[in-house]
Amino acid sequence: MLELNWKPLRSCLTAGLVAAAAVATLVPVAPTWAQTRTLPDFTDLVEQVGPSVVNIRTLEKAKPSAGGSADEQMLEFFKRFGIPVPPNMPRVPRPDRGQPDEDQPRGVGSGFILTADGFVMTNAHVVEGADEVLVTLADKREFKAKIIGADKRSDVAVVKIEATGLPAVKIGDINRLKVGEWVMAIGSPFGLENTVTAGIVSAKQRDTGDYLPFIQTDVAINPGNSGGPLINMRGEVVGINSQIYSRSGGFQGISFAIPIDEAARVSDQLRSSGRVTRGRIGVQIDQVTKDVAESIGLGKAQGALVRGVESGAPAEKAGIEAGDIIIKFDGKPIEKSSDLPRMVGNVKPGTKAVVTVFRRGASKDLSVTIGEVEPEKPARKASGPEPKAPAVGAAQALGLVVSEVSDAQKKELKIKGGVKVDTAEAAASRAGLREGDVIVAIANSEVTSVKEFEAALAKIDKTKAINVLFRRGEWAQYALIRPAR
Numbered sequence: 001m002l003e004l005n006w007k008p009l010r011s012c013l014t015a016g017l018v019a020a021a022a023v024a025t026l027v028p029v030a031p032t033w034a035q036t037r038t039l040p041d042f043t044d045l046v047e048q049v050g051p052s053v054v055n056i057r058t059l060e061k062a063k064p065s066a067g068g069s070a071d072e073q074m075l076e077f078f079k080r081f082g083i084p085v086p087p088n089m090p091r092v093p094r095p096d097r098g099q100p101d102e103d104q105p106r107g108v109g110s111g112f113i114l115t116a117d118g119f120v121m122t123n124a125h126v127v128e129g130a131d132e133v134l135v136t137l138a139d140k141r142e143f144k145a146k147i148i149g150a151d152k153r154s155d156v157a158v159v160k161i162e163a164t165g166l167p168a169v170k171i172g173d174i175n176r177l178k179v180g181e182w183v184m185a186i187g188s189p190f191g192l193e194n195t196v197t198a199g200i201v202s203a204k205q206r207d208t209g210d211y212l213p214f215i216q217t218d219v220a221i222n223p224g225n226s227g228g229p230l231i232n233m234r235g236e237v238v239g240i241n242s243q244i245y246s247r248s249g250g251f252q253g254i255s256f257a258i259p260i261d262e263a264a265r266v267s268d269q270l271r272s273s274g275r276v277t278r279g280r281i282g283v284q285i286d287q288v289t290k291d292v293a294e295s296i297g298l299g300k301a302q303g304a305l306v307r308g309v310e311s312g313a314p315a316e317k318a319g320i321e322a323g324d325i326i327i328k329f330d331g332k333p334i335e336k337s338s339d340l341p342r343m344v345g346n347v348k349p350g351t352k353a354v355v356t357v358f359r360r361g362a363s364k365d366l367s368v369t370i371g372e373v374e375p376e377k378p379a380r381k382a383s384g385p386e387p388k389a390p391a392v393g394a395a396q397a398l399g400l401v402v403s404e405v406s407d408a409q410k411k412e413l414k415i416k417g418g419v420k421v422d423t424a425e426a427a428a429s430r431a432g433l434r435e436g437d438v439i440v441a442i443a444n445s446e447v448t449s450v451k452e453f454e455a456a457l458a459k460i461d462k463t464k465a466i467n468v469l470f471r472r473g474e475w476a477q478y479a480l481i482r483p484a485r
């Protein structure tokens with residue numbers, strides 16, 4: 001009878017199980033982000049937010065014209081591109097010359113209900129120039145709307161319809177919005193009401209205007225979507241669809257939305273007073289380049305370069321000068337020049353604020369009383385030719401011939417002194433200087449005369465780039481004169 005030795009067999013089995021367990025623990029587990037995900041389902045969002053989205057049509061008094069009406073042009077557009085004509089598209093006959101007061105369609109857009117008592121938000125360009133505004137709800141009820149106010153700078157408008165118990169939208173937190181997250185739009189592209197499109201947030205803080213850091217998305221937005229909401233996956237409105245980048249007039253993968261926090265701030269003012277007030281200090285600004293920042297000792301490229309200061313403006317009264325770099329406003333850092341008008345614009349006129357400027361290698365705090373935005377004043381031209389007293393010496397090595405600035409030009413430009421460029425060649429020309437410019441500082445040293453200019457230039461290492469602050473008319477800017485190689 002054959003006997004089996006179970007002891008070594010059990011040992012082998014035990015060892016195998018241990019080894020198998022060890023191998024099992026070494027198998028890597030796919031991270032959460034790498035696991036397969038299904039595409040989002042937007043059906044619940046559409047049911048939730050859809051009733052809050054409206055179609056907006058605008059009418060204007062028809063004027064006698066031999067050309068086709070806007071309605072005819074739209075029909076021709078649909079015909080040319082094979083797009084089905086919307087069943088609810090208004091058919092308005094061309095007005096006869098004897099009927100100049102008949103209303104005809106002017107445009108179509110979208111909007112969304114802000115409050116249950118009938119306030120609706122849309123784009124300013126949707127209602128601009130309209131004699132009559134018609135708002136159609138998702139349940140097909142139509143109302144004549146009153147324009148409460150429109151702000152062209154932000155492209156936000158608020159209209160009011162006489163209705164109650166309306167489904168208002170939820171306002172989202174723009175700070176929680178992340179690049180790459182899914183978003184949805186509902187609107188009326190080409191008059192096709194309640195059209196839903198979806199995509200992702202492509203970027204934030206896109207600078208396409210003075211007062212708005214736009215949200216960029218790849219959501220399909222077309223003419224007629226303007227004023228409609230951009231909605232996150234929580235069913236909250238995070239933006240107003242406002243612009244598209246297009247060479248053809250149709251969607252090309254890039255669209256822009258106004259952040260809802262900015263729009264809400266404008267909406268509050270429109271609803272309370274019918275207009276928007278913004279702060280201003282009266283400066284013309286530009287970006288600070290990396291080369292300039294390094295050459296003047298600022299370190300990194302930050303802040304807003306003051307190219308000009310308006311006469312009598314709050315900035316001038318506070319002591320801000322052309323050539324200053326504003327690096328902070330009320331303690332908040334200015335990362336790029338476009339930050340400044342937004343920060344100042346959000347401050348109530350008459351409020352005092354502290355502006356930190358970087359001047360001649362050092363920082364300085366100045367107190368400024370915020371003014372109110374007003375139409376821009378045209379820049380004055382520099383004075384005509386002045387008698388020349390050409391300078392010679394170190395300046396010529398840089399391709400410069402300079403002379404004294406006349407008292408009349410000093411008064412016009414509001415400067416203490418400087419030197420006038422009579423000739424700019426070689427290195428000076430390559431740096432962007434030209435005849436008629438006035439150099440007010442070189443290598444962070446202020447100059448008031450040709451003698452001071454030559455003295456300052458003589459001390460500079462001319463094997464390195466030299467920063468020059470100059471005026472061209474009322475505008476100030478920096479140039480870097482680089483040695484020839």
